[in-house]
Amino acid sequence: MDTAIRAKVTAKDFFLWLGAMVALYVSATSLILLVHQYINVFFPNALDYAPSYSSSMRFAIASLVVFFPLYIWLTRMLHQDIRQTPLKQELWVRKWLIFLTLFVAGITMAIDLVMLVNTFLNGDITTRFILKALTILIVIGGGFWYYLNELKGKWEEKKKESTIVAGIVSVIVLATVASSFFIIGSPQTERLARFDEQKTADLQNIQWQIISYWQQKEKLPVSLADLEDPLAGFVAPKDSQTGASYTYESTGAMSFKLCADFNAPSRDMITGADTKAMRVPAPIGGDLANENWKHNSGTVCFDRTIDPDRFPVFKK
Incomplete structure (x- = not known):
């Protein structure tokens, strides 16, 4: 028993x-x-x-x-x-x-x-x-x-x-x-990388707001403040790490550049992906639309040129 x-x-x-x-x-x-x-x-x-x-x-x-x-x-x-x-x-x-x-x-x-x-x-x-x-x-x-x-x-x-x-x-x-x-x-390195990813996402958001602005008014905004729209609820995002505004500059009738301070090279650059997209102004909406956000560390500017054939001005 x-x-x-x-x-x-x-x-x-x-x-x-x-x-x-x-x-x-x-x-x-x-x-x-x-x-x-x-x-x-x-x-x-x-x-x-x-x-x-x-x-x-x-x-x-x-x-x-x-x-x-x-x-x-x-x-x-x-x-x-x-x-x-x-x-x-x-x-x-x-x-x-x-x-x-x-x-x-x-x-x-x-x-x-x-x-x-x-x-x-x-x-x-x-x-x-x-x-x-x-x-x-x-x-x-x-x-x-x-x-x-x-x-x-x-x-x-x-x-x-x-x-x-x-x-x-x-x-x-x-x-x-x-x-x-x-x-x-390290975990700290990963945190900085996430800050960089957020900065890239912010710049992408701003870029499409600039395109929309150009399509509606057939001109580029003078500053990011021109993009803010209380009705649409858009407020130009700021750097989540420093709280500073991103740099925007109109460089032509249909071209502009956006700049941000990055902590490290983007992950795709670290893995050895092709980086030619960084060295040429990328026509928005072209083949490089999803590939031209690669960056090194430090201040990096992204030159953009709007393609009017892909993004025509809205008819009034």
């Missing part, structure tokens, strides 16, 4: 094992995604124009920072619990979740290998693809090996080896997370 009571699954046992498995899945997925983003950075796809990986990298880092320590802590608690009560190795929740993990890991590795072989047979295999496939195999394969030994009770019996494995994996995860800051920068 005592044995049956001790081997019974309690609410604590159930949620500890469930929590550990959820933390494991999130940590493994986040680690794979983070390494994949490294591969994207160092082996870029020629078909990707000015790709941005910082958002997905930040999410993967945040997930690892929260869930990986949680996984280590929960796993340690479970191992200590089993060492104190060896019969808990036979808990159904433990066996079911471990077998489920082994099944998912096995299927994932099999699919990964199928994709690798299929890509090779199609002649589309690249260094980028191979590295991503190997990342999945190594991470998932490592988890498969660990829980195969977990099923046999190895880590409960050999505490020292369990601690060594946890230490090695922790160092790998920590190094992977720390390395990411060399790519996406």
Whole structure:
């Protein structure tokens, strides 16, 4: 009777094992995604124009920072619990979740290998693809090996080896997370980049207001104050970082320039995208309409020329 009571699954046992498995899945997925983003950075796809990986990298880092320590802590608690009560190795929740993990890991590795072989047979295999496939195999394969030994009770019996494995994996995860800051920068750098993105959005808004003004009055505004319209609710935005007004100057009958102070080069310049659009006045509405907001750090002016064929004056 005592044995049956001790081997019974309690609410604590159930949620500890469930929590550990959820933390494991999130940590493994986040680690794979983070390494994949490294591969994207160092082996870029020629078909990707000015790709941005910082958002997905930040999410993967945040997930690892929260869930990986949680996984280590929960796993340690479970191992200590089993060492104190060896019969808990036979808990159904433990066996079911471990077998489920082994099944998912096995299927994932099999699919990964199928994709690798299929890509090779199609002649589309690249260094980028191979590295991503190997990342999945190594991470998932490592988890498969660990829980195969977990099923046999190895880590409960050999505490020292369990601690060594946890230490090695922790160092790998920590190094992977720390390395990411060399790519996406520090939180302060990211904050400054967001200020720059807001400045670009403000300039785009002002630009289209200038176009609308020209279409209605067939002339450019003298200053940004001329654009303000209480009925339409438009007020010329200001630099959200400094509170200063943006610089506007009419340079011709249909040309003008907008200037702002930026903290750093735009992300598409950092990733090595073509920057020719910065060096020529861009006709608004032309092919460069969505590509000519690249900038360096410091004060940058964007020269614009309105194309009357694309933006004709409104008939009165």
